[in-house]
Amino acid sequence: MKKVTKVLLIFTSILISLIFFVIITSPFWVKPLIYYILEKNFGNYIRAEDVRYIFPNKLQISTLEIGDFASFSNASISLQNLIKLSPVNIELTKPKITVIHNEKGEWIFPQIPGIDASKPGGSSSINVEIKAKIKDGIVIVRDLRIKKDIEIGKVNGDLSWKNQVITYSVSTFIDNQQIKSYGNYDFSKEKGSLTFEFKNALANVWAPIFLSDIFQIEKGYFTGWINTQGEKSFWSATGEINASKVEGKIASFSPKFADVSTKVKIEGENITILEGKGKLWEADIKFLGKVSPTPNLSISFGNLNLEKVDKEFFKNSINLKGNAKGEILISDSWEETVVKGYIVAEKGSIYNFVFDSIRVNTDSKLPLISLEILGNLDVGSLTGKASLNLKSGFITLKLDANNIKVEKIAEVFNLPKMEGKGDVIIEAKKDKKWKILVSGVIENGRLGEYSAENIKFNFENEDIDFNLPLGDSFFFQRG
Helix, strand or coil, rough: CCHHHHHHHHHHHHHHHHHHHHHCCCCCHHHHHHHHHHHHHHHHHHEEEEEEEECEEEEEEEEEECCCEEEEEEEEEEEECCCCCCCCEEEEEEEEEEEEECCHHHHHHECCEEEEECCCCCCCCCCCCCEEEEEEEEEEEEEEECCEEEEEEEEEEEEEEECEEEEEEEEEEEEEEEEEEEEEEEEEECEEEEEEEEEEEEHHHHHHCCCCEEEEEEEEEEEEEEEEEEEEEEEEEEEEEEEEEEEECCCCCCCCCCEEEEEEEEECCCEEEEEEEEEECCCCEEEEECCCCCCCCEEEEEEEEEEHHHHHHCCCCCCEEEEEEEEEECCCCCCCCCCEECCCCEEEECCCCCEEEEEEEEEEECCCCEEEEEEECCEEEEEEEEEECCCCCCEEEEEEEEEECCHHHHHHEEEEEEEEEEEEEEEEEEECCCCEEEEEEEEEEECEEEEEEEEEEEEEEEECCCCCCCCCCCCCCCC
């Protein structure tokens, strides 16, 4: 009888154990319990589908969504302590996470339910500790300023959540781009520090986010780092970026730079080019200095093809030829820029005037351009001054030519036929139409049918279409 009783007890124990095992491994209680835990901690912010329990301490969830912030597929979760339900270890395969970069340059992270940031230190009903391993994830950087989503694939790394603070380290290697990001964000204080490291990253993708819109980048590569940190709506960035094989523009300077290599330093709003070089057409360009928030930028160049300048800025209207070199300093602001420097053109022509050299000096504050002109032409030497208002289009010009051949002067300004040498003063104004005053003295020459040892002349033309298109597409004009 005792043996029968013992066998029954053993059988009953096994049966109860089997029933208990079936109960704890049954999916019927797992899903309601998980929903209860999620709703208790996160409200309706988190949604889970197809929850499956794997004995002894794992859960398999086919879809796990956290608001509009993240979507996870095939999430594998293990509970280190079944009693405390914490810490939670998660393996996420191909998760999709969205981070927002708003119009003000702020990084916006979603509010986590259960955290009240308005209270000191933040109050939270979230007591669990979460550790996550990410495999082949997708991070979407949604930039509201440029209205573009940047999708980064094959992201791998680790993420942890404890006491309302997320700490992460992720990286990706795709299409020869190496991108790494790490940092932390405290949801209770809305405070964080995020670091991005690049190697061979596509410049046209990342420049709009991290650099001022003064830069308009079309192609190239970035290598370097950016750290952005802040609290609530106050964020700033620091970093260094080395650019190579870049093509693009600066501000509204219309020509494109090519094959640019440069080193840029970022300290909040202060962006400085430590060294830079590139090509503008065939010309060699060097530039360095501060570009943001106010410029103090030095640009020097050599071997600039003036025919390219004529085509780009003057629509081939002034018959400009030759090569030029120069140095320009841009300062003060991008709205009312101060431009100082010089350009020297050699062995060329303008309006069919052949010259050995023409030097143009400028000390201007936009929208007013002021020029000093010194020229050594085949017809003689000249000096002069010119001014141009980029907003109104109003132009003034005064040239003094000494011991100059007057034949071409008459031809260009539609004057009666002139022969000989002399001193000529050219004064011009343009509002809607040109008003030209040409005066001077011809020695031993001819004016029309009249010849003499000394001929004084004075001609004035009004409302003529003299073709001097300064201001129509001047290269400092802002678009």
